[in-house]
Amino acid sequence: MSERVLYDLCGADPDVRFSPYCWRAKLALAHKGLSYEARPWRFTEREALAFSGQGRVPVLVDGGRTVADSFAIALHLEEAYPDAPSLFPGGVALARFVATWADTVLNAGLARMVVADILAALGPEDAAYFRETREARFGGRLEEIQAGREERLDAFRASLAPLRTALGEAPFLGGERPAYADYAVAGSFQWAHAVSAFDPLSPDDVVHGWRARMHELFDGLLDRAPRAVAA
């Protein structure tokens, strides 16, 4: 058993891990070269997280330390493991800028493309919770929120302009090597990839090429991850 445990959102299939914020944490752990147990956790297992003082994942238990929130986990790893490669070679502020852009612009766009696919990846109890909370958030039935996603592709792809121009300057947001800003954005794309066969990126987009590079990192951590996708 690893000395580190990451509580990691899963679907009906415990091997399907789809939370964008948990993926950020796993990529940050991999960047630091740290082993961990990614313990499956479902939306409705609130009591399993009670020890953390809140109800959402990711939660990292690192020795005696409990850290919730993906950005707080990254800051913790940077501070606790200063000899491993930095997650923030460009400074914390710029990485936080990109992470919040992913939280808001990117995740808002992706959610409307895969929210019914997420629902389909959940067991009955989680599906009921997810439908109720997300339909209140989006103000409509999840199937209707997702419907017509092809017509929203142009606007979604236009919203990626900051990412696209940045990746015209270097192979990764971190420069020659990936860093936390890359992991923040990759987590969002992995969220969609884990539950949906729908790909919002055009193969001729520089963002598509970057995502392929991200998929290969850490022995294919993202590429090998089990998906809940109809064949």
Add this chain to the structure above:
Amino acid sequence: MSERVLYDLCGADPDVRFSPYCWRAKLALAHKGLSYEARPWRFTEREALAFSGQGRVPVLVDGGRTVADSFAIALHLEEAYPDAPSLFPGGVALARFVATWADTVLNAGLARMVVADILAALGPEDAAYFRETREARFGGRLEEIQAGREERLDAFRASLAPLRTALGEAPFLGGERPAYADYAVAGSFQWAHAVSAFDPLSPDDVVHGWRARMHELFDGLLDRAPRAVAA
């Protein structure tokens, strides 16, 4: 006369300089400690820029070199003056990410708050050009585009989330010291400040505090700049 000339957009009053992209270039020149003549240029003076092979400012003439486009100017300065403090301590890609976010999200929001104020700052010939080209872009009369800006403030301030969280991590996007990412965003706010008394920022916003720090840089370059604002 300086060996460097920057063609710099002005209003009816040649001392009122309001282009966000020209402000980026001036802040980048100041960061590198370089002197320059900021030569006033108006929208309709196309022939004065013919030498540059295109029709927009900023254009920097640096010795024998002519460079158009604010980001290209920053890259040129970084390459030509490597011994001066770097504009990109966090890497070029992340700075480009922020600059494109400012080009799109930030400038789109600000434009709808000050576009009629810009019009009022222009002489008759430029005003006719500006109205025609911008009304085609926005699909409406400029006065109507700007109307109701108070009601859009909440959505505009929400769109600043990436900037706001980043500035919760450090005094500047560049960290302890400002860098090109800061100048890219500051240029946009200066655009509004130069032509409008309307302030889209709340005084209790961390972004407001950052803007005040930006105003003080380089002996108050932004703070001292003449404005075209009704008293």
